[in-house]
Amino acid sequence: MDIKEIIQTTNAFLIEEFEADPAKIAPEANLKSTLELDSLDYIDLVVVIENNFGFKVNPEDFQSIITFQDFYDYVARCLKQKELV
Amino acid sequence: MNRVVITGMGIYSCIGKDQAEVRDSLYKGKSGIVMDPERKAFGYRSALTGAIERPNLKGLLDRRARLTMPEQAEFAYVSTVEALAQARIDPDYIERTDIGLLFGNDSTARAVIESMDVIREKKDTMLVGSGSVFQTMNSTVNMNLATIFKLRGVNFSVSAACASGSHAIGLGYMFIKNGMQDCVICGGAQEVNKYAMGNFDGIATFSMRENEPEKASRPFDRDRDGLVPSGGAATVILESLGSAQRRGATILGEVLGYGFSSNGAHISNPTVEGPVRSLQIALKDAGMQPGDIPYINAHATSTPAGDASEAKALYEVFGASNPYISSTKSMTGHECWMAGASEIVYSMLMMQHGFIAPNINLENPDEDAARLNIADRTINKDFNIFLSNSFGFGGTNSSLIVRKWEGK
Numbered sequence: 001m002d003i004k005e006i007i008q009t010t011n012a013f014l015i016e017e018f019e020a021d022p023a024k025i026a027p028e029a030n031l032k033s034t035l036e037l038d039s040l041d042y043i044d045l046v047v048v049i050e051n052n053f054g055f056k057v058n059p060e061d062f063q064s065i066i067t068f069q070d071f072y073d074y075v076a077r078c079l080k081q082k083e084l085v
Numbered sequence: 086m087n088r089v090v091i092t093g094m095g096i097y098s099c100i101g102k103d104q105a106e107v108r109d110s111l112y113k114g115k116s117g118i119v120m121d122p123e124r125k126a127f128g129y130r131s132a133l134t135g136a137i138e139r140p141n142l143k144g145l146l147d148r149r150a151r152l153t154m155p156e157q158a159e160f161a162y163v164s165t166v167e168a169l170a171q172a173r174i175d176p177d178y179i180e181r182t183d184i185g186l187l188f189g190n191d192s193t194a195r196a197v198i199e200s201m202d203v204i205r206e207k208k209d210t211m212l213v214g215s216g217s218v219f220q221t222m223n224s225t226v227n228m229n230l231a232t233i234f235k236l237r238g239v240n241f242s243v244s245a246a247c248a249s250g251s252h253a254i255g256l257g258y259m260f261i262k263n264g265m266q267d268c269v270i271c272g273g274a275q276e277v278n279k280y281a282m283g284n285f286d287g288i289a290t291f292s293m294r295e296n297e298p299e300k301a302s303r304p305f306d307r308d309r310d311g312l313v314p315s316g317g318a319a320t321v322i323l324e325s326l327g328s329a330q331r332r333g334a335t336i337l338g339e340v341l342g343y344g345f346s347s348n349g350a351h352i353s354n355p356t357v358e359g360p361v362r363s364l365q366i367a368l369k370d371a372g373m374q375p376g377d378i379p380y381i382n383a384h385a386t387s388t389p390a391g392d393a394s395e396a397k398a399l400y401e402v403f404g405a406s407n408p409y410i411s412s413t414k415s416m417t418g419h420e421c422w423m424a425g426a427s428e429i430v431y432s433m434l435m436m437q438h439g440f441i442a443p444n445i446n447l448e449n450p451d452e453d454a455a456r457l458n459i460a461d462r463t464i465n466k467d468f469n470i471f472l473s474n475s476f477g478f479g480g481t482n483s484s485l486i487v488r489k490w491e492g493k
Contacts, residue, residue: 019148040215044152047214056209 001053006075010068013048027069034068049075055082089261090490092334093172093322095164095272096430099135099315100417103167108434111442112463116299116416118313124286127279131291133301135315135418137277150233152216155196157274157422158229160318161188165230165270168320172334174268176235185238185266187257188226189249189273191422194281196220226274226318238266244422246477247386249273250319251425255343255483257323267328273426275316282314288353292387302419303446304385304412305392305454312386315418319427336490338433341470342371348480355394355476357401360384363482364402367472371486376406377470378486380441382432384474385412386419395474396453404456409468411444411460425475425483432471436489439467 001009014020014035024034031037037045046057055078065071094104099117101107110117117135124132139156140163146154154162169175174184200217204210219228224242231240239260243253250273257269275281285291292311294301302313329336344367348359368375381399385392392412399410413431414420420427435442441464450459469489476482 017148038149040149043211043215046211050207050212056212059211 001079003072003076006079007072009052010072010075013052017044017048025068027067029068031065031068031071053079055079086262087264088326089258089323089340090326090329090336091321091338091340091433091487092324092329092336093168093174094337094430094433095167095171095320096427097137097140097160097163098317098319098417098420098427099137102163104434107431108438110416111413111431111434112440114416114443114445114463116302116445117315118298118301118418120295120298124279127283129279129283129286130289131286131293131295131311133292133295133298133313135277135313135317135420137317146233150229152214153219154229155193155220155225155276156278157190157193157276157316157318158226160316161226161230161272161274161320162233164272164318164320165234168270168322169234172322174322179235182268183238183266184236185257185260185269186227186231186236186240187243187253187269187271188230189243189245189253189422189426190223190226191244191246191249192276192281193221193223193225195276195278196225198280236270239269245481245483246479247419247421248425248475248477248481248483249422250427251473251475251483251485252345254321254323254340254426254429254485255345258340258343261323261325268322268324270320271323271426272318272320273423274318275421275423277316285314290388300446302387302415304383304387304415304444305396305450305459306447307449307451309387309389309392312388312414313418315420316423317420317427319423319430321426321429337437338487338490340485341488342367342373342486344368344370344484346482348482350480353478355391356480357394357397359480360395360398360474360476360482361401363484364398367484367486373486375403378403378406378408378472379468380432380435380471381408381410382428382471382473383410383412384476386414391476393451393453395476396457400453400456407458409441409460409464409466410457411442413442415445415447416442425473428473428475429485429487432473433487436468436471440465441468
């Protein structure tokens with residue numbers, strides 16, 4: 001899966017399952033404030049990532065994800081590691 | 086002691102999704118029972134059930150609210166919106182008043198089973214998601230509604246098997262009567278899915294008349310062969326008379342009596358003596374004699390033992406006065422945890438519109454029922470008081486008496 005597909009898939013589930021406003025999704029936008037995420041929402045992010053990308057997230061990893069771009073890059077890194085394994 | 090009145094009602098059931106639809110179904114004697122092939126494939130002996138679809142709440146409630154709601158909470162949300170609108174209780178009033186919430190609910194099977202299936206498959210509890218824990222607790226209806234409507238008064242669920250909804254109203258009545266609350270949203274909710282009723286089916290409680298779904302629920306009839314499971318939700322807004330008058334609310338009825346008892350006997354077999362005591366306590370609480378009650382909404386679920394036992398109890402207390410009796414479960418099936426609340430709504434609708442809904446499918450009353458005045462067809466009749474019975478496994482009994490509000 002290339003970065004373009006990762007961005008498309010991610011944005012699709014954020015719009016569908018997190019009811020994100022498509023107009024507010026931008027690479028540099030703040031993920032938490034744009035999606036109004038609370039602590040429970042991060043659990044659901046773990047679930048949608050597993051369902052869509054097939055890997056289990058370590059919840060602590062979210063601490064370093066600030067922007068949407070951070071999120072896309074994190075998914076790309078994890079998928080690459082998964083392929084290497 | 087405060088007088089306790091009803092200022093709002095809501096209903097979401099297999100015979101209608103609001104008061105107007107339900108009133109028409111009750112008047113016409115319309116059944117809401119169908120055959121569900123999915124249950125047969127799942128291993129049910131009887132695939133009969135009340136048919137009710139899940140409401141689409143997208144656009145009405147945000148994602149966080151919807152995630153924590155199993156279907157019975159969704160049903161209860163819809164019935165409570167209708168009830169609050171009728172009572173003209175809006176968010177501003179809720180913010181200024183400590184309104185309570187007492188809902189009857191005694192299972193949340195689908196949420197438990199589906200979440201455990203995910204954990205078993207994924208071997209990771211986090212992958213069950215954040216909504217599951219709030220869906221799987223028995224108090225799920227209360228925790229969801231109290232959060233959505235921002236309620237700040239008494240808040241807990243009542244689990245009393247098939248008398249849950251009735252006891253919830255009885256408890257709300259006591260909280261208000263004793264001056265501890267001015268307004269309590271009461272009700273009952275029941276999930277409708279293959280997971281919720283499998284073990285109930287397994288003890289041979291359900292009607293096997295699958296070839297005639299609409300004729301399967303036949304309380305008091307000689308040829309009845311079991312109940313038909315059903316569900317949905319019903320809401321009744323209880324309020325002190327003083328509160329209702331201060332707000333200028335339209336008062337629909339007054340709760341006059343709450344009777345309750347425990348059989349102290351078998352876990353599933355009914356008794357006559359237990360319900361008799363519940364009826365007598367309700368009459369005493371209301372300061373009434375049996376002859377003051379013109380209509381009784383019976384618990385009668387269409388089981389051979391249960392209906393016969395209730396008929397004997399009704400005859401013992403009301404044999405001399407001979408009021409009209411019907412079981413609306415003949416149309417709705419047994420709405421279980423919801424039934425005690427929905428049957429208050431059904432009886433209120435009849436009382437408001439001047440008719441007694443029929444006990445459909447009563448073709449040949451059995452020996453006990455033949456001694457009672459059971460309405461086998463719609464009776465056009467004005468009446469101003471009714472009693473509603475609800476009984477449950479473990480021998481829990483509840484009887485409520487309600488009078489039409491006629492201005493004083």
